[in-house]
Amino acid sequence: MATDTLSVTFAALADPTRRAILARLAQGPATVKELSSPFAMSGPAVSKHLRVLERAGLIARGREAQWRPCTLEAAPLKAVAEWAATYRRFWDESHDRLDDYLRRLQGREDDDGHRA
Structure with missing residues (x-):
């Protein structure tokens, strides 16, 4: 059974750590290390949160030389706002x-x- 995009987005937003990561990315791109610094969790745990956000289309991961920035992708958030409206x-x-x-x-x- 296929899961609709809105459900995937809500599932990703259900976790406070992922919401905090999105709030940080709303300020601009950040590396995994920068995103993990406010949390008392391992790098792999933060990476799992990032994978959930990426699968939901809420973030994109890039590659610039040795720097791998994460950026916010707001389109799924617009769909949530339209649904709530x-x-x-x-x-x-x-x-x-x-x-x-x-x-x-x-x-x-x-x-x-x-x-x-």
Whole structure:
């Protein structure tokens, strides 16, 4: 059974270490050593996280002489944002209903905060 791209992206984003790596790469390219420095884990463990991100299409690994930079690939994140945006109408309507309810409650109180 084939897994859809959105599911692969969400699976990659599910781990806080991978999200931290993506946040670092949003600042610009970095080597594996630079990416692993904030974490108390082995180089191979960080490399496993990078492979997951690479399979999800969230990063690309390059080669420049001895330097092997990783870069952020934002296209899958755009797909996540578009998917989440489909629920924005629901949240906006829920917040509007809550605002209406709070206004009704406030309208029932007088200036001293007592119910009218």
